[in-house]
Structures are given as C-alpha cells and as structure tokens.
Amino acid sequence: MRIAGAPISWGVCEVPGWGYQMGPDRVLAEMRDLGLTATEAGPEGFLPGGRADREALLAEYGLGLVGAFLPVLLHDPAYDPVPVVERALDGIGEGAVLVLAAATGRDGYDERPVLDTRAWRTLVANLDAITARAADCGGLVTLHPHVGTVVEGCAEVERVLGASSVPLCLDTGHLLAGGTDPVWLTRFASARIAHVHLKDVDAALAERVRRGEVTYASAVRDGLYRPLGDGDVDIPAIVRTLEVAGYEGWYVMEQDAVLADEPPPGTGPYGDVRRSLDYLAGTVPAGPRG
Template identity: 55%
Template sequence: MRIAGAPISWGVCEVPGWGRVLDPATVLAGMASLGLAATELGPPGYLPSDPAALRALLDEHGLALVGGFLAVTLHDRSTVDEAAEVAHRLAAAGGEVLVLAAATGLDGYDERPELTGAQWRELVDNAARVRDRAARHGLRAVLHPHVGTHVERADEVERFLADSDLPLCLDTGHLLIGGADPVELAHRFPDRIGHVHLKDVRADLAAAVRAGRTGYAEAVRQRMYVPLGDGDVDVRGLVELLRDNGYSGWLVLEQDTALTEGDAVDEPVRDTARSLAHLTRFTGQERR
C-alpha cells in the first residue's frame, strides 16, 4: 500500500468560500517535506490543467499524481463528457484513478434534494459511462460516498453496490458520517474497494451532521476531522483488514480542513505528520 496526500488537508476545497486557500507551492512543499510519494489533484483549477505543466510542477517537489476527486451531477448525462475530459487530463499527467462523487448540483454539501427513481437509474448508468470513457485512457473510476451527495448514507452505499459494478473509494470519514462502518463495509465487500481516503473523525460531530443538527461546513470548522488516531475511526483495524485482503492501492491521507487567515501555515503539516506517525506505528511502512 502506497501513502499519498491531498490538498484538502491544507484547506484547499472546491466549495466556494470554504476558507483560506494556500498556494500550490506551499502545499506541495509541505507534502514533500513529510516524505509523501504522491498527491491527488485538488479542486478544478487549483493545479495546472495542462498535463505537461502539471507533471513539471509535481516533479519539482518529487511527487507523483494519484488522480483526482471530481464531484459531478451524475444523474445528468451532460456531465459525462466533462468527467471524461478530466479523466483524459489525469491520465496524460500520470494519474491512476478518477474519484467520482454524485453531486447534487448545489454549492457545498449542506443541502441535498432527493432523487427520483429515474434519476437514480440515470446516476448509475452515467457512472458506468464515465468508467468506460476513463478506461479508454487507462484510468480507473471509483465512486466516492460523500456527505451532501446522492450516495451518502449507509443504505445508499448498499444500493449503489447492488446496482452498479463500479468500485468504491472507501473514505473512512465520509462513510462514518453517513452512518456506515468502514471496517464492516471493507470486510463485506473486499473486492469492491478500489481506492482509499484515510481519515479520522470525531463521532460526536459526525452524529450531529448526520442528524441535521450541525451543517457539514460548520462541523469541519469545529474540527470534526482530526489526525489519525485522535478520532473514532478504527484506522488500525481497517488498514490491517485491507492488507489481509490484498489491497495494494493508495492510502490517501485526508484531514478535511477549513483554514482562516489566523491559522498557522504549518498546521496542516503538523497534523499530517501526526497521521503518518500513527500509521507507521502499526504498519512499519516507509513513506517513499
């Protein structure tokens, strides 16, 4: 299993007005200083869209490209071409995986209209269309259950697994917030785990989001996400299960953060270093 980082741990998010956005050089240098091998792309427009320019920037910091997260309205067929174009650019820059989330079409992740049965079937069909288009470029597509999207709750994850053959991005934080046990899910569906976002969260704030008492963005600002080992996800149990099941993909460290102007620039580095220390404590795994 290979360990990578993601710009969201440095507060870089696709949601308008999320928080302070650090420049790419600061974020990538922070990852490199920790010995991370690679990064995910971050939101559209944050890193260069030109594959050659992106490769050159990552090379400067000794990082490879894992792939990228893309939240698109999968229940609308017009987004298939958009996702396919992103897959083409990721593959040209050396990426391996396109991480899809079934966006609602609204800004942010605090509101979520319900889908009709026909819209759900369109979501499943379009996910397959994106998968096939991405595969033409040698890229794998996975579906990321995510708070505030149309595949969020435990029952929706189960429904997607039943209706689609797309692998999952096992995001330990978003699954727990949605009411699923990520370890139990990995145990039941070992052959459906195509990618992993490794997070830790506070169960009390996760429950408040799930119950609608706290908005997702507000919970992030209250530090719902914490370094690995400081929250309520069974990180060790999950990683050991993945290893026993032969998972050989990426573990992408993510600690969703919203930075303010008063936050220290090196705070994300310190938090990610703590996560790495926790992870290597029971894996004994070198980072590069």
C-alpha cells in the same frame, strides 16, 4: 510507503467560501518536507491545467499524481456526464485514479435532494457507462460516497454496490459521518475498493450533523475530522482488512480542514498531517510503488 497526501488536508477545497486557500507552493513544499511522494490534484485551478506543466510543478517537489477528485452530476436525465469525465481522465493521465462524487448540482455539501426512481436509474446507468468507458481507455474511476452528495448514507452505498459495477473510493471519514460503518464496508466490499482516503472522525459531532443540529461545513471547521488515531474510526482494522484482501492501491491521507488564515510555518495542517503520518507509520506496510 503507499501513502499520499491531498490538498484538502491544507484546507484547499472546491467549495466557494470554504475558507482561506493556501497556495500550491507552500502546500507542496510541506508535503515534500513531511516525506510524502505523491498527492491528489486538489480542486480545479490549484495545479496547472496542462498535464506537462502540472507534472513539471509536482516534479519540483518530488511528488507524483495518484488521483483527482471530481464532483459530477450523475442523476439528471437531461445531463450527460461522460464527456466531462473523459476530459478529466485524459487530463490526469495514466496511473491516476479519477475519484467521482455524485454531485447534487448545488454549491457546498450542506443540502442534498432525495432521488426518485428515474433519477436512481440514471445515476446507475451513468456509473456503469463511465466505468466501462474508463476501462476502454486504460483509466480507472471510483465512486466516493460523500456527505452532502446523493450517495451519502448506508442505504445509498448499498444500492450503488448492488445495482452498478463502479469501483469504490473508501473514504473512512465520509462513510462514518454519513452513517456507514467503514470497517463493515471494508469487510463486506473489499473486492470493490480501488482507492482509499484515510480520515478519523469525531463520531459525536458527526451524529449532530446527521441530526441536522449543525451544518457539515461548520462541523468541519469545528474539528469533525481528527488526526488519525484521535477519533473514532478503527484505522488499523481497515488497513489490515484491505491488506489481507490484496489491496494494492494508495492510502491517501486526508483530514479535511477549514482555515481562517495562513498559519505560521510548521503549524496548522502541517502539524496535523505529521501526527497522522506518525500514526500511520506503524499501521500501513511499506512497499514499492510504480
């Protein structure tokens, strides 16, 4: 099936102090045991940095690489993100998607600046330059609207869509948590969607994050993201819309988690991912992947 995993579902995250970080051997083994055949790369250092070593490790578990997440500063006129993106594209190789988040320049996702006109112009220009550069070398970049980045809310997502040509990573959970209806966006911008992260969300808890009553990190720890089918995102409607529109990419099953310690085998993230995959089995169509 066109379903991949992601280390963040096992609590593996690039944010300092995020929580207990499980090792790659256990995470990859559990992905394999759950029947997954592909994964995103996770944060820097989770998998080997060299392509050959990384591919060899993934092959031990029967996994391919479908993408990599890269927070990158895009709005600062004094900073050129293109070399960083080029190195990342070269590192993941052909066939994988580089998923960009418009980083704030700060650690974590609990605070973010409001961009002025000059910063927005810089962000859009960088997105178009990166999109073109990736196409020139046969790669693909997408922009991931993400809580705690400078492209979070609905107005910011619409501004990016209207002002740039960058493809989107549709993250159903971050969109809802940031105030965008993911079903609406899927219907409105299906032609721009090149990669998908599937999450379900506790909408009431997401609203508390938007109102500033709780931090994003604490909300994730308290179960902001739910196993698919247990939250308030209409996953079947999103998948149906994408399939009718001709979407041919991967559905990356993501359920961001914060762990306090190493869970016993077969529990914790493994059980949550199993529930989500069982739900997806009747939602996402099977098909061959190259």
